[in-house]
Amino acid sequence: MLERIFGLGGHGTTVRTEVFAGFTTFLTMAYIVVVNPAILGEAGLPVAAVAAATCLAAGFGSLLMGLIANYPLALxxxxxxxxxxxxxxxxxxGVPWETALGCVFLSGAAFLVLTLVGVRQMIVAAIPRSLFAAVAAGVGLFIAFIGLRDAGIIVPNPATAVGLGDLTKPTAALSILGLLVIGALQAWRVQGAMLIGIVLTAAAGWALGLAHVTPGGYSLTAISATAFKLDIPGALNLKGGFGATLLEIIFVFLFVDLFDNVGTLVAVTKRAGLVDEAGAIPRLNRILIADSVATMAGALxxxxxxxxxxxxxxxxxxGGRTGLTSVTVGILFLITLLFAPLVQAIPSAATAPALILVGAMMVGALTEVDWADPGVAIPAFLTMVTIPLSYSIANGLAFGITSFAALKLVRGQARRSDWLLFVLAALFVLRFVYLAKG
Structure with a gap:
């Protein structure tokens, strides 16, 4: 049955290899069960509920990817x-989290529609590849900055905006210990280094009395605090009060998700040898359909x-080459759902190092930018640096696309085929004007 569904023989793999690959992927990304609730919890969402929702969304999305697209991609x-x-x-x-979840759902629906009608291909072709890498790096710096702030390593400073915190304080000291532990495990190439480091750091905090967190009640019903709480009418602006801002939110959710997907697909499929002779990714629409449906399910x-x-x-x-790897990951996330509410016991000092090092890994995408070409380097730099400094991925996208289009014009390199790039740039300019008047 597995051979018929996943074509294991045709991909030169076995059930044992695929299952082992699934366990490997799960261990390297299981940290999200701890880190995602820590971040969304600051938005007011119940931590236990988000932990359960994270497991459910990751499990469902990975199963869907494996069964529909037959790729070793976990979500x-x-x-x-x-x-x-x-x-x-x-x-x-100041958007309520319920309304924000509605925006996430609508962005997933928009992604699905764009995929089905073929507009997605046009958008992907219009965005310069260097900006894909710059957005990834900018988001990495953004995440790392948040981790440094949560750790108390970087603190507000009235004279210089930010400065170095007191590293002898419990939270900062424990976070530095976590950085060393996770960094060492990664240097030794230990599978699941991130998750192991979080657990060891949390254990050290509890043992030394540096962390005092009381976990909430253990119950699968915890997810009821967020499940189906999304406010789609609010996201559609039927209730008023947010205006065009919500269109911007949906736009950013859509585009960053698009960038994440394309970058990941190219990297993973090339490494697995799953691209065809022309360099295209077979069954690409199935991959994107699975992703968009998983986003809507996650919002729900x-x-x-x-x-x-x-x-x-x-x-x-x-060794993973088929969707059986993703199915294995999905099953493991659904099993983790049984223990998800316990993540409330993990102190922020243990998750902050994970944020810092995840951000560091994302900055590695900058190697794909041609820094010798000012027409490429300047928009990439503006994108990368604006995201963390303005606390907005939208601003980074706006600066990058607008500056890239402007440099094309002044260098006389504009082509008729670039029409969508200039349309996007014009929309971003109008966004800046709208924000200035607001």
């Missing part, structure tokens, strides 16, 4: 997108945008 709520949800949409814009459960994880590359390195 879960995306890092960066959860930060945008919390720090930009909810905390900076109570979590931010679900996307493909670059950690899937670890499973591919272990």
């Amino acid at each position: 879960a709520p995306g890092m960066g997108l959860n930060a945008y949800f919390t720090y930009t949409v909810v905390k900076a814009m 459960a109570g979590t931010s945008t679900v996307t493909s994880y670059i950690e899937s590359a670890s499973g591919v390195a272990a």
Whole structure:
């Protein structure tokens, strides 16, 4: 049956190899069960409920990817997108988290429609590849900054905006210990280094009395606090009060998810040898359909945008070549659902190092930027640096696309085929004008 569903023989793999690859991928990305609730919890969502929703969304999304697209790609709520949800949409814009979940659902629906009608291909072709890498790096810096702030390593400073915190304080000291532990485990190439480091750091905090967190009640019903709480009418602006801002939110959720997916797909499928002779990815629409449906399911459960994880590359390195790897990951996440509410016992000092190091890994995408070409380097730099400094992925996208289009014009390199790029740039300019008047 498995051979018939996944074509194991045709991909030169076995059930044992695929299951082992699934375990490998799961261990490298299981940290999201702890980190995602920590981030969304700051937006006011109940931590236990988000933990359960994270497991459910990751389990459902990975199963869907494996069964529909037959690729070794695991899905879960995306890092960066959860930060945008919390720090930009909810905390900076003042949008209720229920309405923000409605935006996530609508972005997933829009992604599905764009995929089905073929517009997605046009958008992907219009965005410069260097900006894909710059967005990934900018989000990485954004996440790392949040982790440094949560750790108390970086603190507000009235003279310089930010400064170095007191590293002798319990939270900062424990976070530095966590950085050393996770960094050492990663240097030794230990599978699941992130999750192991979080658990060891939390244990050290409890043992030394540096962390005092009382876990909530253990119950699968915890998810009821966020499940089906999304406010789609609010996201559609039927209740008024937010205006065009919500269109911007949906736009960013959609585009960052699109960027995440394309970057991950290219990296993982190339490594697995799953691209065809022309360099195209077979069954690409099935992959994107699975992702968009998983995003809508995640919003219904109570979590931010679900996307493909670059950690899937670890499973591919272990031999994963088919959807059976993803199905294994999905089953493991659903099993983890039984223990998800217990993540409330993990102190923030243990999750902050994970944020910092996840951010560090994401910055590695900058190697794909041609820094010798100013027309490429300047928009990439503006994108990367604007995201963390303005606390907004939307601003980074706006600066990057607008500056890229402007440099094309002044260099006389504009082509008729670039029409969609200039349309996007014009929309971003109008966005800046709208924000200035607001």
